Amino acid sequence: MQRFVVITIVIYLIFLLLKKYSNFKYAISILIALFCFILWRSSQNQCLNLTDRTIFKAYPDEIKIKDDWFSGVGVADGQKVLISGKISKEDQRLIKKGYPLMFFNINGDLSKIDPATNIGEFDFQKYYAAKRIFQRVKFKSFRMKMANLDWQGYCHMFRFRLQEYFMKMPRLLGFFTSELILAENNSMNNQDILNNYRDLGVIHLLSISGLHVGIYTLAVSTLCYLLKFTEKETFIFCVVVLVIGIFLSNYQPGFVRASLAYVLGKVFSFKKLKIAGIDLLGLTCLVYIMFLPRLFMGIGAILSYVLALGLQLTSKMSKLKQSVTLNLLLTPLLLVYFFQVNVLTVFFNMLIVPYFNWLVIPITFFNLIVFSRFSNLSYLFEDILEKCETVIGNISQTKIGMITFGKINWWQCLLLLALTFVFVAYLNEKVQSKKIKSKFIGTISLIYTIFFAIIHFPLIGQVTFIDVGQGDSILITTPFPRKVFMIDTGGKLNFSGRKQQPQVERITLPFLKAQGINKIDGLFVSHQDADHVGDVRALLKEIQINNIYMAQGLIKNPSFRKRVEGVIDHTKLVELLAGMQTKNNPLNFQVVYPFRAGEGKNEDSLSIFFELANKKWLFTGDLGQDGEKELIHQFPNLRVDYFKLGHHGSKTASNPEFLKIIHPELVFISAGRNNRFGHPHQETLETLKAQSIPWASTQDCGMISWYYGYFQKPKFVRFLQEGSQ
Template sequence: MRGKWFFIAVTGLLGILTSLRSNEVGLVLFLLFLLFQKIVRRTTKKEIFLFCLVFTLFCFRGEIEKSWGKSKITGHEEAFTIEIIEPIKMDGDRLTIRAKEIKIKEKLLTTYALKSEEEKNYLFNNLSVGAVCKVTGNLEEAGTPTNENAFNYRDYLRTQNIYWILELQKLKMDDCKKSINLISSLKKLREEGIKYIDNNFPAEMSPLASALVFGDRSLIEDDLLHAYQRLGIVHLLAISGLHVSMLVGTLFYLGLRVGITREKLMNGLLLFLPIYMVLTGASPSVNRACLMLLLFLLIKKFKPQQTAIGLDVISFVFVFYIFLTPKSIYNIGFQLSFTVTFALVLSSTIILKHYSSPVKLLIATSIVSQVSSTPILLYYFYEFSIVSLVTNVVFIPLFSNIILPAFLLVLIFYLIFGEALNPILLLLNAFIHFINAVTMKIAEFPLSTVTLGRPAPILMALYISSIPLFFMKWEKRQKSVARLLVVPVSLFLIQFSTTTYSPKGVITMIDVGQGDSILIKLPYNKGTYLIDTGGTLQFSQEKWKKKKDPFDIGKDVVVPFLKSKGITKLDKLILTHGDMDHMGGAPALLKAIKVKEIVLPDVQESSTLEKDIVDIAHQKNIPVKFVRNGDMWTAGDYVFHILSPVVSSDLERNDNSVALFVEMGGLKWLFTGDLEEEGEKRLILNYPNLVVDVLKVGHHGSKTSTSENLVQSYKPKVAMISAGKNNRFGHPHKEVLERLSKEKIIIYRTDESGAISYYFKGNSGTFLTINP
């Protein structure tokens, strides 16, 4: 088996994928794998038989996982006995607990709405890992995505064998008791360690220290975390091989210095590493690093004469990992950690060995990591950093040689000397503040990342298959690394051109809940427009209720959707009127997406939100155009007509919404914002002979809009309604739906179907919805 474990790992992965994902595709890939082994490697019949045996074994393991992966809970239960299995999370007035139902032995994601600041503080100080509580609550399934390429929270939880979310009615410590076992004790120790750092370390330092020492990034501000992602150095905030190797090396060195024998140190490390995995959160990167080191130590202990092959070690750990937890293959951290490690191990003996200079070696290592991880980053995050080669050269030595050792030493000495160490903490905090400020500043550079969107399946396959080709070419041309970039750059250009200059156009009513946001993307990049951004109503709250990173429609829904489509620039942002549910997401969008022009209604009195948007536009040097009926613009063969508002109108804000008319894809479209009956009357008066095929129903289907007069005058064939699921306004109203149905108008609703898209080419197109 020596030197063969890599192929065993590939076989095992294909077996798991065949069982869990797609029987046909997995089987075809395995047959191609066997063909490669027979023709290229001239593998013996015994090895072919071994691969078939391993493939069958892992297929069987996957089938067992599928049979186990079914909930035993019906969904009607109300009383539960749960054990807290992970540190509790508190964000504002929301408590989140990962727990296990004791009787059924099934994981639950448990949430609880905190009633007061006193209750929040009390539970934070008393509720911890290992507590067993009797609770009552209501069960519901996690939501599924309602926009294309959106994060699938239900699937994410199911990969962790969590099938239900339990919303607690009440939570009292009187109903809880402590449960003592080794794992829960270690997790409780981790929880206390995170709290200790948060309570005693300065504000800038504590989030980073918590991430580097205990593997918890929940304290890091979202903007800072995003900045690390943009610079391609977010991996430094996760405990991985670098941290584990440094810690073990330090312990080994100190042990030898105080006279402990190598054998005792090795035995101690064999016991310490599994404990360390639990103390640092047992993330895939931690588990992978610790398991690899454990295997190296075991080989050294029991076969001291045998040299461990790095590729065999990582392959064996991979096989062990996916056999133990098959669904881990869906974890992003698992995919990135193993992919990059495999790439580094494979290249270490054929590529990296040619670089003796530390700087050149670090650059080469960064290239290997970047190339191998880019397909994963594009699939999940739609973009990758182009400055990471430079930032890694600077930040990796900074973190490995200064920040991480400093945090470990400071934590140890603070436990001994306490507040006497505060002056050193303040100095280190000032240094971290400077590093964070520099990171945020660099991340603001517009060209720090490349956004290409989610690759199509065929392109994804090309990306993956091009990685071995890239490394093979690099191996043959060690002195021509720059020319090798032709391979990935060519694929990037293909994706960019096919996405940006597609002959197909699309109109998408994005599901933003109770609000409006409509994307218009014309063929051949003739124009990209967004009508409204959606928005979430913000109510004033007590300080203790405020979340660290409040949900924002613009940041959390619209921007990811646009980026998943490879859109980083809008020719026009059309904000129909000043209501929060139509333009509340604009500030976050303007921060992430380049906008060439903002279009607003030309009205006598602007809302506060409209004035704020104008201020942001002036700061960013974005032209603002105030439009009224009669205005128009042309993009290629398409002419966009502004039909509302009417100049000097004394109507209410909704009735002064921007109304837009355009003919696209063989259909005539009317987008009405929140026009109500008075605004509709004015529209019909000014444009009595308008022919409309598709009507964007005004005001989310409110009974004060989409009047009989409008329907009879324009006779649309299709109506599109944007409304939040189970919204408190009752939109769309029954009267409106009956009015539309009476005229046999096809109705599409985001609250039922999710996002609604019309894909067109020339004068023909097709409507598609996320939920059929």
């Protein structure tokens, strides 16, 4: 269906192009044929074969080093590949010399880049596909040496020296300089700034785009005018500066688009050919796609072109009216990719754009020039920016104006975009009927309301095993009126000692936001292990949790107390033992383990039983075989339909006699891909096979969801559409 819609739109646009520019129909036909040929060639993906003779070439500005681990982009046999591995201090010193690098005598694992495995999760496979990168190599061992410098090597060395220069600057100055010149940043140190700008709806200010092209061309043109250069000589100098800017920004889509538009516009001007602004934008897009056919697999490029088109359509409007209209155009895309929108974005733009244009940009570029000679002045600039960013951060933390709308699908987005574009085109007409205008606004508002209601007042509920790798996290929701519960939060086991981003930020929170969930009625904590509750603090900071249910004694565990201290002001802590119930109409959770207070260890795992749509579920955390035996001794008549295997399918859990008594029709395993423990263990799988119990694992299936509702039969959906059953 998606392909049919895209092909229809393309054919219609080609028809309009040929009709409007009939004098150039042959040139346009050749351009279209070339365009189609390049698209076809791009679909013929070539994959690298890794051998002992494979040599990777890489540039230091495309390599990141953290502690003793490096990652970056390398090229072998003409193919771009992600490379990573452990690196010695000697090799790190070699990289810092700035020369091109050669990796050889490689022993490593070559694989495809993993796709997203959860709803709402960022898809790195698509992200890198847009850059024509499809594989990754994890080096086990390798040798490295410097390569000879060629013109590309000198360019990359210059970019690398800029990176080092910016890293020496104070944090905020270094961040803004890297963003505005190199289109990159160290997100681990500056994630708070990115989050603040995103939540306020002004993240576009950090993107290199038309504003920067305008600044560069204005500066060059002014200089050339003072030096008495001709218009064409000035144009050549501008092109050189823009090419350098494109390289330094690592081909950032917005900057490339604006640069191409400037160059093509000037060429048409020199040839005294008239072309409409919208047609120039379309031609720019066609030229860009010829070189990068997968351009629109990235949200950055989509937002850039939609915003540019919106600016063309709203050029005659007042600033306030234009700002409101542009936000209307971008909203459907924001809901597809980010699931939330700030209704006060127009106000925040009016507040922050002047600060950014008249303070941040001038300070950043002035500091770029003076930092090496007057570093003390930089700390004065840094102090000014810190005070301003603190105010912005405080506003962002209030979450004022933020609406967690939920994820709309592609056809809903297309419908809203089409209606909004038609409405904008109508606003540009000289004669406007207030009645028709009101109908447009009413129709668009009604559609948004319907989509919001479908997401927030669902007729279906779910039990979803979130793929959090080597850990547990299960979401349970009911149909309208929706109640939301979770069992554990997941959390990454940290064997390296390096600071890591909580998995909940890139997996669980986007998943919840995609469903319009901004509140959890109850969180069940099975025990204190990091792979079950390691991300509880990060979750509590970002979303309201009314109740945390735990086994008696866990709250006294120092490790668990440290995780929740300071973030449970509005959360009720409830301790449970076997025989107790938590009634949350229509869900009734029955506690079946433990029978005595413990310390939050595996053997004390909180185990709960509940029934939905006539199906019985049992979750036992990391309960071992001794605990399972005690459980069935106390509840000899316990029968379940669905059961999550204890301890990620370890041989120490899920006793054969226990499985025989509860007799599930399907069991689930939540374990990480290629985990160091070898979960699930073969002994456990043999036990399941011997009892003819089918199983499904997040390793193979990604997120596993069971949906039920008022008007549909219960069904399972595996995100990756594979796995055992």
